[in-house]
Amino acid sequence: MLVLHDPTTLTHQTVELLGSSLIPALESPERITSILSYLATTHHEVRTIHAPPEHSPSSPCPPATDGLDLDRLLAITHKADYLAHLRTVHASAAAAGLIDTSASLLPECFPPRDLGPSKAPSDPWARLGWFAFDMSSGIGAGTWAATRATVLGDGDEENKLSVLALTRPPGHHCTTTQAGGYCYVNNAVVAVAAVRALNGVNSQIAILDLDFHHGNGTQGVYYEDQDVMYVSLHGKDEYPYYTGAEEEEGEEPGEGMNVNIPLPVKCSAERYVEELEGGLRVIDGFQPDCLLVSLGFDTFHLDPLGGFALDTPDYKVIGQRVRRSFRGPAVLLLEGGYVLDRLGPNLGAFLEGWIVGDREIWRGGKKWRKK
Numbered sequence: 001m002l003v004l005h006d007p008t009t010l011t012h013q014t015v016e017l018l019g020s021s022l023i024p025a026l027e028s029p030e031r032i033t034s035i036l037s038y039l040a041t042t043h044h045e046v047r048t049i050h051a052p053p054e055h056s057p058s059s060p061c062p063p064a065t066d067g068l069d070l071d072r073l074l075a076i077t078h079k080a081d082y083l084a085h086l087r088t089v090h091a092s093a094a095a096a097g098l099i100d101t102s103a104s105l106l107p108e109c110f111p112p113r114d115l116g117p118s119k120a121p122s123d124p125w126a127r128l129g130w131f132a133f134d135m136s137s138g139i140g141a142g143t144w145a146a147t148r149a150t151v152l153g154d155g156d157e158e159n160k161l162s163v164l165a166l167t168r169p170p171g172h173h174c175t176t177t178q179a180g181g182y183c184y185v186n187n188a189v190v191a192v193a194a195v196r197a198l199n200g201v202n203s204q205i206a207i208l209d210l211d212f213h214h215g216n217g218t219q220g221v222y223y224e225d226q227d228v229m230y231v232s233l234h235g236k237d238e239y240p241y242y243t244g245a246e247e248e249e250g251e252e253p254g255e256g257m258n259v260n261i262p263l264p265v266k267c268s269a270e271r272y273v274e275e276l277e278g279g280l281r282v283i284d285g286f287q288p289d290c291l292l293v294s295l296g297f298d299t300f301h302l303d304p305l306g307g308f309a310l311d312t313p314d315y316k317v318i319g320q321r322v323r324r325s326f327r328g329p330a331v332l333l334l335e336g337g338y339v340l341d342r343l344g345p346n347l348g349a350f351l352e353g354w355i356v357g358d359r360e361i362w363r364g365g366k367k368w369r370k371k
C-alpha cells in the first residue's frame, strides 16, 4: 500500500479541555510518529511529501485553472473567513501580546443559540468561539501549517488504485466553517473536491466513516447531495452528541444517501462486522466511482476516547471486508485513534486485510471498470 505523509503535519501541538481538565491534546504528533515507526518494519511504501508554498494571503484564491491546487481545494470547500481565521489568529494574538508564542488558543465563550450575532465578531476570543464548536481544538503556532499540509495527501494525483494518507489533524468533525473534535479542515470534503476536479463534478463518491465518533462535519456537507453517499458506523449517543441518529437519512435531493449505523459502546467484533457488511451492501447498491474511507482506530477496546470491543486482528477482517466489497479507486484518510503503541499494529492489520481483499478480487477476475 502506498502511504503518504507530510512531516509538516507534526508541527501542530495543542491543548484541550477534556472533562474538567486542561491537558495536552490526546491528538498528538506522536500518533503519526508511532505509525511511521511501525510502518518502517513492514513492506508498505511510505512516501514523504511536502506541501508547496502557500499563495500570498493578499490573493488567497489561486487560479481556477489548477483543479488540484492545494489552496484552491481549500478555498472551494471551506469558508474564506474561517480559513483566514485559522491562518492568522495565533500570530495576531501573539503580536498583540495576548498570548506567548508557545501557548495555544482556546475559545473563551460560544455564541448564544438564539441571540447570536449574524457575523464573526472582532474580538479575538469571541472569534475563537465563533469558529469552533468545542474546546478540543486549540490553535497553536503550528496548527495552520500542519492543517494545510495534511490536505496535500488528499489531493495527490497518483495512478494507484488505493492510497492511504496519514492525515493529521483529522477532519470528519470539521463543518467547513467551524473547528471541533481535533478537526480544523475536513479532509474527506477536500478529497471529494479533488476527485470531482479530476473526474468531473458528477462523480459518484461513497464515504465510509469507521471512526468511533460520528462524522458530523462530513454528514452536514453532503446531507442534500445526491452524488455523495455517507455511511458511518459509530458509538451511539457518544461525541459529537448532537448528530449520528439512524433517522438522519439526508434531505432531497440527497434523501437516502446518508446512512448512520449507531452501535452501543463495547459492541462486539462479530456485531460490528455484521453491521459493517450491511453498510457495505448499501454502498454496493450505489455503485460509486470512488470510495473514501475515514479511518479511525478509536474503535479499539482500550481507546481512551472510544471503545468498541475490537482488537488488533479484527482490523484485518474489517480491512478485508471493505476491500472485497468495493474494487474501485479508494483513498484512506486517517481520523482518530489514541492508543499510541497500538495505532501502528491496528493500522497495519487493516492494511493487511485490505491487501487480502485485493488479492481475492484479482483471483476472482473481477477487474475494476470505470462506468
Ligand SMILES: [Zn+2]
Pocket (backbone or CB within 6 Å): 211, 212, 213, 296, 298, 306, 335, 336, 337
Ligand atoms: Zn474519533
